[in-house]
Amino acid sequence: MPGNDLTVRVGGDSATGGIVTTGEVFARIAAYAGLEVYTTRTIPAEIKGGHVMFQARIAPEMVWSQGDDLDMLIAFDQESIDRYSPLIRQDGILIFNSNDSKPPAPNGIKQYPLPLNDLAKSINFQRGRNIITIGAMVKLFDLPFETATLVVEKQLGRKKEMLEQNLLALKTGYEYIEQNVTKTAPYHLSPRAGAEHEERLVLSGNQALSIGAIAAGCRFYAGYPITPASDIMEFLAAEFPKIGGTMIQAEDEIAAIAMTLGASFTGLRAMTATSGPGLSLMVELMGHATMAEIPVVIVDVQRAGPSTGMPTKVSQGDLRISVFGAHDDAPRIVVAPVSVEDNFYQIINAFNLAEKYQTPVIYLSDQDMSVRVQTIPPFDLNRVKLVPRLLWDQKQNGDGKFERFADTPNSISPMSLPGMKDGQYVAEGLEHLPSGEPDYTPEMHSANMFKRGKKVREAAADAEAWGMLERFGDQNAPVAILGWGSTIGPVREAVERAEAEGMPVAVLYTKMIYPLPRKEIAAFIEPRKEIIVPEMNYTGQFARMIQAEFWREVISVRKYGGVPFATHEIYAEIKKAYAKLKPAKKAAAPRRVAKSTKKKPAPKKSAARRK
Amino acid sequence: MPGNDLTVRVGGDSATGGIVTTGEVFARIAAYAGLEVYTTRTIPAEIKGGHVMFQARIAPEMVWSQGDDLDMLIAFDQESIDRYSPLIRQDGILIFNSNDSKPPAPNGIKQYPLPLNDLAKSINFQRGRNIITIGAMVKLFDLPFETATLVVEKQLGRKKEMLEQNLLALKTGYEYIEQNVTKTAPYHLSPRAGAEHEERLVLSGNQALSIGAIAAGCRFYAGYPITPASDIMEFLAAEFPKIGGTMIQAEDEIAAIAMTLGASFTGLRAMTATSGPGLSLMVELMGHATMAEIPVVIVDVQRAGPSTGMPTKVSQGDLRISVFGAHDDAPRIVVAPVSVEDNFYQIINAFNLAEKYQTPVIYLSDQDMSVRVQTIPPFDLNRVKLVPRLLWDQKQNGDGKFERFADTPNSISPMSLPGMKDGQYVAEGLEHLPSGEPDYTPEMHSANMFKRGKKVREAAADAEAWGMLERFGDQNAPVAILGWGSTIGPVREAVERAEAEGMPVAVLYTKMIYPLPRKEIAAFIEPRKEIIVPEMNYTGQFARMIQAEFWREVISVRKYGGVPFATHEIYAEIKKAYAKLKPAKKAAAPRRVAKSTKKKPAPKKSAARRK
Amino acid sequence: MISTIDPRIMTFEQANLAPNDYKSEVHPIWCPGCGDFGVLSSFYKAVSEMHIPTERLVVASGIGCSGRFPAFVHAYGFHGTHGRVLPLATGIKMANPELVVVAAGGDGDAFSIGMGHLPHAIRRNVDITYIVMDNEIYGLTKGQASPTSPVGMERKASPYGTVETPLNPLLLALARGATWVGRGFSSKPKELVELIKQAMQHKGFSFLQVYSPCVTFYDTYDHFKQVTQPLPADHNSRDKMSAMKYAMSDETLYLGVYYQEERPTFDEGYAAKRAKAHAENYGVPQILSRFTR
Amino acid sequence: MISTIDPRIMTFEQANLAPNDYKSEVHPIWCPGCGDFGVLSSFYKAVSEMHIPTERLVVASGIGCSGRFPAFVHAYGFHGTHGRVLPLATGIKMANPELVVVAAGGDGDAFSIGMGHLPHAIRRNVDITYIVMDNEIYGLTKGQASPTSPVGMERKASPYGTVETPLNPLLLALARGATWVGRGFSSKPKELVELIKQAMQHKGFSFLQVYSPCVTFYDTYDHFKQVTQPLPADHNSRDKMSAMKYAMSDETLYLGVYYQEERPTFDEGYAAKRAKAHAENYGVPQILSRFTR
Numbered sequence A, B: 001m002p003g004n005d006l007t008v009r010v011g012g013d014s015a016t017g018g019i020v021t022t023g024e025v026f027a028r029i030a031a032y033a034g035l036e037v038y039t040t041r042t043i044p045a046e047i048k049g050g051h052v053m054f055q056a057r058i059a060p061e062m063v064w065s066q067g068d069d070l071d072m073l074i075a076f077d078q079e080s081i082d083r084y085s086p087l088i089r090q091d092g093i094l095i096f097n098s099n100d101s102k103p104p105a106p107n108g109i110k111q112y113p114l115p116l117n118d119l120a121k122s123i124n125f126q127r128g129r130n131i132i133t134i135g136a137m138v139k140l141f142d143l144p145f146e147t148a149t150l151v152v153e154k155q156l157g158r159k160k161e162m163l164e165q166n167l168l169a170l171k172t173g174y175e176y177i178e179q180n181v182t183k184t185a186p187y188h189l190s191p192r193a194g195a196e197h198e199e200r201l202v203l204s205g206n207q208a209l210s211i212g213a214i215a216a217g218c219r220f221y222a223g224y225p226i227t228p229a230s231d232i233m234e235f236l237a238a239e240f241p242k243i244g245g246t247m248i249q250a251e252d253e254i255a256a257i258a259m260t261l262g263a264s265f266t267g268l269r270a271m272t273a274t275s276g277p278g279l280s281l282m283v284e285l286m287g288h289a290t291m292a293e294i295p296v297v298i299v300d301v302q303r304a305g306p307s308t309g310m311p312t313k314v315s316q317g318d319l320r321i322s323v324f325g326a327h328d329d330a331p332r333i334v335v336a337p338v339s340v341e342d343n344f345y346q347i348i349n350a351f352n353l354a355e356k357y358q359t360p361v362i363y364l365s366d367q368d369m370s371v372r373v374q375t376i377p378p379f380d381l382n383r384v385k386l387v388p389r390l391l392w393d394q395k396q397n398g399d400g401k402f403e404r405f406a407d408t409p410n411s412i413s414p415m416s417l418p419g420m421k422d423g424q425y426v427a428e429g430l431e432h433l434p435s436g437e438p439d440y441t442p443e444m445h446s447a448n449m450f451k452r453g454k455k456v457r458e459a460a461a462d463a464e465a466w467g468m469l470e471r472f473g474d475q476n477a478p479v480a481i482l483g484w485g486s487t488i489g490p491v492r493e494a495v496e497r498a499e500a501e502g503m504p505v506a507v508l509y510t511k512m513i514y515p516l517p518r519k520e521i522a523a524f525i526e527p528r529k530e531i532i533v534p535e536m537n538y539t540g541q542f543a544r545m546i547q548a549e550f551w552r553e554v555i556s557v558r559k560y561g562g563v564p565f566a567t568h569e570i571y572a573e574i575k576k577a578y579a580k581l582k583p584a585k586k587a588a589a590p591r592r593v594a595k596s597t598k599k600k601p602a603p604k605k606s607a608a609r610r611k
Numbered sequence C, D: 001m002i003s004t005i006d007p008r009i010m011t012f013e014q015a016n017l018a019p020n021d022y023k024s025e026v027h028p029i030w031c032p033g034c035g036d037f038g039v040l041s042s043f044y045k046a047v048s049e050m051h052i053p054t055e056r057l058v059v060a061s062g063i064g065c066s067g068r069f070p071a072f073v074h075a076y077g078f079h080g081t082h083g084r085v086l087p088l089a090t091g092i093k094m095a096n097p098e099l100v101v102v103a104a105g106g107d108g109d110a111f112s113i114g115m116g117h118l119p120h121a122i123r124r125n126v127d128i129t130y131i132v133m134d135n136e137i138y139g140l141t142k143g144q145a146s147p148t149s150p151v152g153m154e155r156k157a158s159p160y161g162t163v164e165t166p167l168n169p170l171l172l173a174l175a176r177g178a179t180w181v182g183r184g185f186s187s188k189p190k191e192l193v194e195l196i197k198q199a200m201q202h203k204g205f206s207f208l209q210v211y212s213p214c215v216t217f218y219d220t221y222d223h224f225k226q227v228t229q230p231l232p233a234d235h236n237s238r239d240k241m242s243a244m245k246y247a248m249s250d251e252t253l254y255l256g257v258y259y260q261e262e263r264p265t266f267d268e269g270y271a272a273k274r275a276k277a278h279a280e281n282y283g284v285p286q287i288l289s290r291f292t293r
C-alpha cells in the first residue's frame, strides 16, 4: 500500500556513514509525528566499518513486519546501490550519494542524486552527512520539520555547539530536497487523527523484556556478555542500582546461572540472559534447579547456530535444547514471546511460572525481536499481577518439622528462605527424602520423578488464564497457522492479505511451549484441514513437537538462513494450502498419518527453505 | 529353573566384609568351572563401609538378566537378612553369619548358620571371612575345589604367604559345609559337556568398550573422573602407553572434549567418556564438532539424574540430550549398545560412523551394563572392519585448491590433517564458505545446514549393514517389543517364557538411536497390533521418539527408580498386551491415533512404574 | 518485592548454641578416620564460639566427599554441582549480605573443574569464607590424582605416575590478590578452630586451605604431621612478599594466617553503586517515560 | 592406525618463506588501528624467521576479536569456542608433538571464561605458546569490562564503574609455575617479534601477554606508551622472585622476558610413560587374554 505504508532502507559502510543513527533518528521523528514505526537492521561482521543497512517501515496503523519491498532506498555508497536497488518496487525511488557512487542503469525507478559530501562541505561539517540525510528524508516523507528539530534536540543535543551544527545539517538536507528533487514530497503519510497525542513507546524487545523483568519484581541478574543478549545486562546494570537490585557481570555463563540460583535460593526473583552458546553451558545447572526445585528465569535470545554460527542473525533453533537439554528427565517450563510488546508481558508470566512451580523457566526470545526498535502501545501496568512463591509459614505448620520437599496435592512444596527460623534445609542435587537428606531408594526416586514432572505438566492450565494463547484470523477457517515466537509479524500480515482475497486463516500462537497447552491446541487443530507451522530453524522443531504430541501431519515451513520470513513467503504457503484443499475436496476430517513410512511425506521443502 | 539356573546374593557391610570380592571371586570360579555367569552389585552411598550386595546368576547356558528371586542368600550381617530374605524363593536357602546376626523367624526357607568369626579365629586369620565364605559357596554349589584353588591363586595370589592363608581359609569354609550343613550339596550345576574348554571372556561392559575402542583404532582419550565412567579412563591409562596411544586426565569435561576434538582434528581417532553431568557440560563443544565437521566419539555411561541424582544407579534418561542437546540444529549420530558383549562391537561402529560422516557420535551405555561382570563368548576379531576418514589427496585434486567444507554428492568433504602440504584450513565454529572462511549469507547458511543434516540422515542406511539391528523372538507375532539399550536382557528372558506359554513376541533392538533406521523400524512395526517399548526413564523418551516419528501409539513401559527391569515385569507387560488383543479381536490394522486429545490415552502407568 | 519476606532486610541476633547444636541429623557418609571429620567438628566449634544463629548460616558446596559438608551442618545449605560453589555462594551473599556464607569443598572441586571461579571471587572480594579440604586426591571418585597431588602419583588413572606438577593454592590466592589467606590441618583442631574463626571474621574473601587426609585413597596423616609447622613468629601477615615466600616453601609446609588486608567487599562496592545511582520515587513508570513518544 | 597418515610420525623440513607468505586470503575484520594488527604482523615475521613450514604450524583460538587470529594466518587453524583454546591446543599438540602449536586469544577469553584451563596447561607444561592479546576490554561484544580492566571502568555494563580489582596475568602465570613468561606491546613490533620467537623456541608452555589496545572501546595506546618500559638490564629471567617483583609493579609496566626455566614437557612426560609401560607385540589379543577363561 504505497503512500500509506512505506518501507525505507538506508545502506552504507558503517565506519563512514552513521547509517544506523540516521535510520534510528529518522524512525523516531516519524514516531513522534504520530506514525507507527517498525525497524530492522543488519550488523556487519566487522567490528567497525563493514556494510550495514537500516530499514524502517512507517505507516499510520500498526505494522507487523519489516516489509518485503522498498519504497525508498537511500544509498550512501555503491555497494548499497548494487545490493538493494533490485528490491525497490516499481514506483519506488532511489536516493544516492552522488559524490560517492553511480546510479544503476535506468530501470524505471526514479533516481535522485544527493551530493552528500558537497553539502557537508558547504556547511563545513564533514561528519554531518547522516543528519543531512535525515533532513532530506523528512522532506521526502513530508514530515513536520519542527518534529524533526525536536527529536534531533532530544537525541543528539547533548553538546550545545554540536546541536547547532546538527540542526543546520538537518535544514540543509531538507532544503536540498525542497529545492532540487521535487516540488511536492513523493510520500506523504498522514497520521491517524490525533495519533500524535496517543501514547506510544519506542523501544526494542530487549528493552521491553528488561522493563518487564523489573515490573515482575526481578531484583537479581547475573550474566555474561553475548550478542544479542548483552543489552539486557546493560539495561539492568543501569537500572538495578536505582531500585535496590543487583546485577553482576559473571566470569562465564556457568557462573551466571550459579549466581542466579544462589540468589533465588536466598529469596530474590532472579534471572540470567544469554544466547545459544551460553545456554548450552547452563544445561548442567538447569538440571540442578529442577532437582532442587529452585525458581529461575533463563532468557535465551536465539541466534543462528550451531556453535558460534552467525551471532548477529536470527534463528528459532533453541527450542529443543530448551525443552530437552538436560541429562535424565529434568522437567522445566519454556515460554516464548511473539513480539517487542509481548516481551513485557511474557517475561512477567515467566517469573510467575518459575515462582509458582519452583522450577526453571526458559524464555525463548530471538535476535530479530530483541534488537528491533518499534512503536508499540503503552504497557498496561494493571495487567501486571505477581504470583508469589509459596513460602513456608511456621505458624501454619504447628509443631511439624519443616520438610522442604514435602509432597503435596499439587506437588508444590512450601519453601523456606535462609534467615527463616527452623526452616533449615539443603538445596540438594542428589536424589533426596522430603527433608532434603540424600536417598537412593527406588521408591523415593520414582516418587520425586513423578512430583517434579507433575508440577510442570500442570502448568499448562495457566496458559489460557495468563494470556499465553494468542488467536486471530478467522477461527472457523479450514486452514490454520499454528506458531510460536516472532514469526507472528509476517503471519499477521499474510493472513490479512489472504483473508482479503477470500482465503480465511485461523491462527494460534502459543507462548507456552512446554508444557504444551494440550487442550487448547487440540481444540484448535481438530477442525482444520491444513495446518501450517512456520518457524526459523532447519528441522522444524516446533512442527515436530506438534506432530509428536498430536500424531497428525502439519505443513512444516522452515526458513533457516538467518533472516526472518517475508510476508509474501507466508502468504504463498497459505495459497498453497488452499490449492491443496480444492482439487481433493474429499477429506472433511483432518488428515491423519499415512499407513506406511513409504507414504509418509518427506518433511516439506518449503518455498522459503533456501532463502 | 532351580537346580539349573541359580541366583545367589551376598550382602553385608562393605567396610568389614569384602562382600564384592567374595562375589567376584566366586563368580570367576563358576566361570572357570565352565558355567555362564551374570553379576550385579550395589554401590553404597558411603565411600567406605555402608551396606552393599553382590549378586551372581549362574547357569550352564548364557543368562541374560540378573535374576528375579534368590536361590541362595549369604548374609554377613543382620541388615542383609532383614532386607533380602523376603526375596528368597520357597525352595531357596539362607546362609547367615551366626556370629553376627539372628536368623529370621521360621518361614519355610532352609537356614544354615555359618559361624564366620569363629572359623576365622580358628585359623588365626581375622580378615579371612570372605575367603571362608567362598569356600562354603564352592561346596554348596558343588563346584570343583581345584578350580577354586586355581582362581584364588590367580586373583589373590600376589603375595605368597597371603596366598597360603587364603587357601587355608578356602578349605576351612569348604569343609565346614561338608561337615555340618548337608551331606550332598544343595545345588549342583553341571556345565554343558566340554564347556570348560570353550573360550569365554569374563569382563564388564566398560572393559568390553575399552577393548573395543582400542580395536577400533582409538589412540587418544581425554576424560574427567566420574562414576560410572571412570573405569574406561583407568583402563586406557594402563593400556594406551603400551600401544602408542595418549590418555589425558583433563581438568574438567569441557577440557576433555576440547582435547579430544583437538586430537581428532590432528588425525587421531579420539574419544572421551563421561556420565550425565559431564555430558551436559560438553554440549557446547558437541555443537562445534558438528559445525566444524570433526569426528569424535563421546561415551555417556548413563546414571540416574537429574543433576547429581543417584550416581551409582542406572537410568536411560540421556537419550534426549544426546539427540537434541545443542543450541540450534546440530545433527549428530547416537549409538546405544545393548549388553556387555555388544559394547565391543558397537563402539567400533561408533568410531566408524564418526570417521565416515565427520560428525560427533554419542554412545549411550548405562550404569548397569557398564559395571556388570559376566561371561561372554570371545570377540570375533574378524568382524572388526575399520572405515577410514575420507582424507584429502592432493594428487587426486590436481591443481585445485583445497576446500575443507566443499560440498559433495553425499555431503562428506575430504579432510586434510595438520602437516599435510597445501591442506591448510581453519576448523571453524562460525558459519563458513566451503574454504572455511566465515560467511553469514542466508544462501551459505541454508546450504550448510542442509549439508550437515543430510550427512547424518544418510547414516541410517548403515544400521542394517553394520549389524546395528538385533531381532529375535517370533517375527510374525502380533505383539512386539521395540527397545534400546540394556533392557534387552530381561526382555530376552521374558520373551522366551512368554513364547513357551504360547504368546510369541517379535523383538527389535536398534543400536542406532539417531538417525532412526526408519525403513527397518517401519517394516517392523507395521504388522503389529501391540508394540511394547520398555525403557528406564520417566517420560518414555524412546517411546515418544517412536510415536513422533511413526505417529502411532506404543505401550510405553517405564521404570525410573534406578534399578533394571526384572524379567517378570516385562513378562507381565507381554501378558497384558495379549489380554488386550483377545477381547477386542477387531483391529487387524495397527492402532492409529485417537481422533481428539480427549481420547488419547494418557501415557501408560506401567506396573513397573513405581518400582 | 513480592515475596512475603524480603531477604535483604533481615536482621539477626547473636546465638548462644553449643557446637553440637550445629550438627544436623544426617549421618556423615565419610570413611572412619577421614580428615573431613576434623574439619567438621572444628567448624561446629568455630560457629558456636562466634554465636552465629543457625538460620543465618549458609554452607554451600560442590561435589566430592568434602562436598557433602552442608548436609552435616544444621544450617541452610546448598549442595550444588561439581566446581560451582563460588558463584553459588556469591549469589547467596549478594542477595542477602546479612547472611554468613561459607563455601566448602575439595581440591578437585576447587582447583580442577572449579578453578575458573576462584580468581573472580577473589577479584570481587566477596565477603564469604572458602574452606578447601585438600586431601591431594579425588576421594569420591575413588582415588585419581588431583591438581595438588605430587608428581609421580601412581593410581588407577595414572598407573605409570603423574607428570603434572602440583599447583600451589596459597600462592595462587596471593597472586590473585586474596584479602585473607590461611592454611590449617584437620589434625590440629585447636588451631583450626581459630583459623576458621579468623577467616569468617575477616571482611572480604577469605581462603582457607585445610590439609584433610583421605585415609582410604591417600593417607597423608604421617606426612603432614612431619612436614607442617606453624608460620614463624616473625612472619607479618600484612607483608605479601613474606606471605609468598612462606607459601613457596615446599619442604616445610606452614600453618597459620599467611596474609590479610582490608579492601572494600563486593557488597560494599555494590552499595556504593546504589548510592551513586540514587533515584527517588523511581520505578517502572519512570523508566517507561524515557521511551514514551 | 587406520588413517592413511599417522600424524604422529610426520617429519618436516625448514621452510624459507617471507612474512607475507604466512598471510591468508582472509581479510581481517578488525577495526582500523586495532592493536591486533601489530601482533599479527609481528607473528608473520617471527614464524618466517623461525623457518616454520606453514603446514606444520597450527594456530588455535577461542572467541573474540583477537580470536579471529587463525583465519588470517596461512596455516592450519582451529577457531574453537569461547575460552577453550588451551585444551584444544593441548589435544592438538599431544596428538602430534611434531606440530608447532600456538594458542591465541583475548583477555576475556583467557582470564574470564577460560581461566580454569590456564593453570592446567601450565602444570602440564604443554609445549605450546599462548599469546594473549590483552586490551583490557571485551572488544567483540562491544566494550564490557574484562578481568584486566582497571577499577572504576565505566561502560554500558558498568555505568557506575566497576568495583572488581583487575587480575595480574603475569603474576598468576608465575605463581602457577609457568616455565616461560613474557610481556610485549603491539606498538613495539621489533621487540614483539623477538618475544614471539623466544616464546615459541622455549620448550614447554610459554605465556606471552601482549598489550594490544582496542581503539574502538578502550584506546590505551597513549597510556601504554607512557607506562611501559623494558625490564631493567639487571633482571635475571631465571630468578622467579625478581620476576614476581617486576610483575607486581603497577606504575611502570615492564616489557620483556620475565622468567624462564626448563622442565620436562607434557609430551616428553608422556613419552617417558610409554617407555615405562613398554610392551612388545602388544595389542587386542594380548589384552583379551587377561580376561579369558
Ligand SMILES: Cc1ncc(C[n+]2csc(CCOP(=O)(O)OP(=O)(O)O)c2C)c(N)n1
Pocket (backbone or CB within 6 Å): B224, B225, B226, B227, B253, B277, B278, B281, B308, C063, C064, C065, C066, C067, C081, C082, C105, C106, C107, C108, C109, C110, C133, C135, C137, C138, C139, C140, C141, C146
Ligand atoms: C560435572 C561432574 N564431573 C565429574 C563428577 C564426578 N566427581 C564427583 S566428586 C569429584 C572429585 C572429588 O574430588 P575432590 O573435589 O578433591 O573432593 P574429595 O572427594 O577428595 O573430598 C568428581 C570428579 C561430577 N559429580 N560432576
Ligand SMILES: Cc1ncc(C[n+]2csc(CCOP(=O)(O)OP(=O)(O)O)c2C)c(N)n1
Pocket (backbone or CB within 6 Å): A224, A225, A226, A227, A253, A277, A278, A281, A308, D063, D064, D065, D066, D067, D081, D082, D105, D106, D107, D108, D109, D110, D133, D135, D137, D138, D139, D140, D141, D146
Ligand atoms: C559461551 C560464550 N559466551 C559468550 C560469548 C560472547 N563473546 C564473544 S567474544 C567475547 C569476549 C571477547 O573479549 P576478549 O576475549 O577480551 O577478546 P577481544 O574481543 O577483546 O579481542 C564474548 C563474551 C561467546 N561467543 N560464547
Ligand code: SF4
Pocket (backbone or CB within 6 Å): B047, B048, C029, C030, C031, C033, C034, C035, C036, C065, C066, C135, C139, C140, C213, C214, C215, C216, C217
Ligand atoms: S574416600 Fe577419602 S576423602 Fe572420601 S570420605 Fe573416605 S577418607 Fe574421606
Ligand code: SF4
Pocket (backbone or CB within 6 Å): A047, A048, D029, D030, D031, D033, D034, D035, D036, D065, D066, D135, D139, D140, D213, D214, D215, D216, D217
Ligand atoms: S573492537 Fe577493539 S579489539 Fe575489536 S577489532 Fe576493534 S579495535 Fe580491535
Ligand SMILES: [Mg+2]
Pocket (backbone or CB within 6 Å): C064, C106, C107, C108, C133, C134, C135, C136, C137, C138, C139, C146
Ligand atoms: Mg580431594
Ligand SMILES: [Mg+2]
Pocket (backbone or CB within 6 Å): D064, D106, D107, D108, D133, D134, D135, D136, D137, D138, D139, D146
Ligand atoms: Mg579483550
